[in-house]
Each structure stands twice: as structure tokens, then as C-alpha cells.
Amino acid sequence: MESLYVIKIGGNIIDDEKKLASFLKEFASVKSNKILVHGGGKLATKLADTLGIKQELIDGRRITDAETLKIVTMVYAGYINKNIVAQLQSHGCNAIGLSGADAKIIIAHKRVHPTIDYGFVGDVDSLNAERFTQFIDAGLTPIIAPITSDENGQLLNTNADTIAQEAAKAMSKIYDVQLIYSFEKSGVLLDANDDTTVISSIDKTYYATLKEEKKIFAGMIPKIDNAFAALNSGVKKVIIGKAEELKYLIENKSGTAIVN
Amino acid sequence: MESLYVIKIGGNIIDDEKKLASFLKEFASVKSNKILVHGGGKLATKLADTLGIKQELIDGRRITDAETLKIVTMVYAGYINKNIVAQLQSHGCNAIGLSGADAKIIIAHKRVHPTIDYGFVGDVDSLNAERFTQFIDAGLTPIIAPITSDENGQLLNTNADTIAQEAAKAMSKIYDVQLIYSFEKSGVLLDANDDTTVISSIDKTYYATLKEEKKIFAGMIPKIDNAFAALNSGVKKVIIGKAEELKYLIENKSGTAIVN
Numbered sequence: 001m002e003s004l005y006v007i008k009i010g011g012n013i014i015d016d017e018k019k020l021a022s023f024l025k026e027f028a029s030v031k032s033n034k035i036l037v038h039g040g041g042k043l044a045t046k047l048a049d050t051l052g053i054k055q056e057l058i059d060g061r062r063i064t065d066a067e068t069l070k071i072v073t074m075v076y077a078g079y080i081n082k083n084i085v086a087q088l089q090s091h092g093c094n095a096i097g098l099s100g101a102d103a104k105i106i107i108a109h110k111r112v113h114p115t116i117d118y119g120f121v122g123d124v125d126s127l128n129a130e131r132f133t134q135f136i137d138a139g140l141t142p143i144i145a146p147i148t149s150d151e152n153g154q155l156l157n158t159n160a161d162t163i164a165q166e167a168a169k170a171m172s173k174i175y176d177v178q179l180i181y182s183f184e185k186s187g188v189l190l191d192a193n194d195d196t197t198v199i200s201s202i203d204k205t206y207y208a209t210l211k212e213e214k215k216i217f218a219g220m221i222p223k224i225d226n227a228f229a230a231l232n233s234g235v236k237k238v239i240i241g242k243a244e245e246l247k248y249l250i251e252n253k254s255g256t257a258i259v260n
Numbered sequence: 261m262e263s264l265y266v267i268k269i270g271g272n273i274i275d276d277e278k279k280l281a282s283f284l285k286e287f288a289s290v291k292s293n294k295i296l297v298h299g300g301g302k303l304a305t306k307l308a309d310t311l312g313i314k315q316e317l318i319d320g321r322r323i324t325d326a327e328t329l330k331i332v333t334m335v336y337a338g339y340i341n342k343n344i345v346a347q348l349q350s351h352g353c354n355a356i357g358l359s360g361a362d363a364k365i366i367i368a369h370k371r372v373h374p375t376i377d378y379g380f381v382g383d384v385d386s387l388n389a390e391r392f393t394q395f396i397d398a399g400l401t402p403i404i405a406p407i408t409s410d411e412n413g414q415l416l417n418t419n420a421d422t423i424a425q426e427a428a429k430a431m432s433k434i435y436d437v438q439l440i441y442s443f444e445k446s447g448v449l450l451d452a453n454d455d456t457t458v459i460s461s462i463d464k465t466y467y468a469t470l471k472e473e474k475k476i477f478a479g480m481i482p483k484i485d486n487a488f489a490a491l492n493s494g495v496k497k498v499i500i501g502k503a504e505e506l507k508y509l510i511e512n513k514s515g516t517a518i519v520n
Contacts, residue, residue: 050311051310051311070339073338073339073342073343074334074335074338074339075334075338076338077337077338077341077342078333078334078335078336078337078338078339078341078342079330079333079334079338081337081338082333082337082338082359082361082362082407082409082415083333083415085359085361085362085409086361086409086413086414086415087413088413089361089364089409089413090411090412090413091413094363094364095361095362095363096358096362096363097358097359097361097362098356098357099342099345099357101342101345101346101349101355101357102342102345102355102356102357103354103355103356103400104349104354134398138394140363147342149342149345149346149349151350152350153346153347153348153349153350153351154346155342155343155346
């Protein structure tokens, strides 16, 4: 099997023009097949604030009413996605920006929850690995915005970490997939405030211990849970680390490897 | 050669949820190969107003400063494009939304003008007909937003009529192309206020007469000029007419045909 990197870029890198530019330059230079999934950053929240649209978060998930959906669609699938694509093109990477609705690459449904109405938030049902492969074979690099749609044409705000995980899982049928979660921290840290305390490798036993001792930063738990789920579904390797060190993450010289 | 329709949807249809939905349903049912190019509507201007960003127009062209570029990228390539794509998907049309930067389908440059600085406005250099054909052969229907980029990764606000014309011209190498400009009016009218005065056919001689007699509505002139330019570059037919009558435009039962 050929190798493929599914790379998630998130956190405040998206909001930092310089760091994003430097990441994209490195991303463009990655020789292997690759897919980029980007998060939203704080621009959508800022725009909502300016427009006087009140934002509500539950468990780190934005409650997406109709007005908020409009904003995240504009910001994620429009502004951020097209800026990333245009920058990658200038570095010789033939990027193609996609939401889940485009070419029906992702089918999602509106989240059903017993007590919370998340609004227009989508959970992923399936991802069309054959279509992605077709794009990759045609020399294109898919850049996915965290906006999907359901079968009725309803756009849905969707967690980028989950899309990256689902993409990695689906593509594992066709490629040897490595999933990289890149963000502003150097990896999973023993001390959230000390970037030198990166844990180089976490397996399930160690993860249980870390959680028991409450040494894992709460925001990291869904990422690591996703990572183990991905490994259980055929993904070869999951790495969590600093966006600006993408080259070293790929070379296994930086970040935290999540292993089975 | 196979036939291909390049269809431009613009004017206030974009701003009218019901009319747009009805157009998209008809568009989805067009059996031939097809490409949709959409304009921006008034949402970008409204958003700019709300955000207190002053808009300036010269000859119907928006002067695009950095803040306005951000807005049109969000609205055109994000909100409008993805809503169109998701709706088409719900009608069984496998749409793929693209800006000019995506898959490098359009190369543009920042407009150079001796006296006016249009800001981040793009003029089209070339369009990748082979890439469009690849998408069409893969069962996809390209939906193009009027945002392009230059070789340096700079996004540019670009006239949708021009993109439609350039697309029709470029695709004429590979397909028998019919170019349809669809909007809120029934075609080219002798009396701008009377929808029953549609001119069914205009050739160059008649066009010269109409212009001389000032019977052509000023906003229509660039459209008709574009139409003749397209015919001179291999496009088989250009039709101007009402978006809601797309089926009849295609069947030659409605609208204005521009002929050489």
C-alpha cells in the first residue's frame, strides 16, 4: 500500500497568519499523498460577536443556530479554506478545498442527543474513500473544511478532529495511513504549561494511568480517544504535535505517538 | 462532440431563497453535462454594511479592499457556494463547489488599470478545460464561485459573467458549448419595465441598431458584448433569459438568443 498522511491543523494556528503560512509551506513540501483537515479558529466567534450573535458552547461544542451556521459556513468553507488553498497553490501544491457536501465526500446527519439540542451540528456517517483516492490519483490534495451536509441538503457544523479521524479510518482501506493532529502545543504534555514535558509515546495502559492521575489536560482527552479509535480501525499511527514542526512529526522526531 | 451547458446564475435570484431553490431543482434535472457559475447577490454588500465597511462601485464593479475581499470570499465561496452545492446534492446532482484557486482551475491576475485601482479584483488569464473535463467525466458538476487567485496565492474578486464566458470559451475545445446567462428578467427587453418585450434573437447588425437607438439597458451591454466574444471563440450558442425558465431556455422556447 502507498502511504497517506491525514493532517489536522487546528487550535490557534489558524488565527496566526505567520504560523499558518509557515505550516502551509511545510505541508506543501510533504512528498507523500496527503489530506489536510482544518479547524475554524476564533474568527467565526469574533465575527459573531461583531454581528451581535450570541454564541453558546456546551462541552467545547458550539451550539449552532441558523445564524451561527451561516457564519461558520462563510468563515470555515469560505475564508479559511480558500486562503489555505490559494497559499498552497503558490507553493506548488495543487490543493482542492472541499466541504463534506462537495462531491458528496462526507455524509452526515444532524446530531441527535437526549437532552441537548446542538442545533445545526453534524455527526459523520460515512466518508467516500474512493472519491478521495480519485482526487489524489489526479494529483490533487484535498483540503477539508469542517462543514458537512445531510441527505436533505442541510449544511452542518462538524468537528474537525472527528472528520480527520473518520478520513483516516476510511482511507485505511486503500492506503497506509498516518494521522497527525497538529496544533499549538508540542504534543501531549505532563505539565500543560511546560512545552518540554512532551510524552513521546502513549499506549492504552499508560493512558489509563495518566487519566487516573488527572495528568491529561481535559481538552486533550477527546483527541486521544479519537486516536485510539482510529488505531482500532486500521490507521497505522497517530501523532499529536506542534504544527510548526510538521516535518519532525512526520520523521518521528517530535510530538506524541499514540500506539496500540 | 458531446454537449455542455455553461450556466450563469446571477442577479437577485441568488438573494431570493425560493427562486434559487426552484432554479436549482431545474438545474439538477438538466440531463446534459453542465457547469454552474454563480454571482454574489446582495448579501456581501449587506454584510459589509452591517460591519461598517464602506463599499464603492465604479462601472458596476466593486472596489475590493482587503476587508471587502474577506467578505466576498466568505459570502461567495463559502455561504452561497456551499448552500448551492448542498441543495443540488439533495436533488441527486453530484455538485462540487470550486473557487478559481481550487485545483488551479482558473489563473487570474490583479487588474491593472491606468487610472482606477480596483483593489483585489481579478481578471482571468486562463481556465483549465482538461481539469473541468476530468471532473465531468467523474460524474461531478462544477459549481464555480466568482473568487479566483493569482500565482502568488492572492485571492481575487472576479466578475461571474466573465468567468462564465471564459469557461464557455475554454470548454469549446472539448464540447459543443451553449452558454446561458440566467437572471431575473425574461431576456433582453425592448422595454426594461415590460417583461413581454423579449427580443427572441439578436445578431451583430441588430445589436448595433439597438445600441444606436439606446434601446438596450446599460447593464445588459457587457453581457451581450461577452456573448458575442464567446461566439467568436467557438461557443455554439448564447442564451440570455429568466432563471426560473431554465428548462425553456435550454429548449429554445424562452429568452434571447445571441447569434453571429
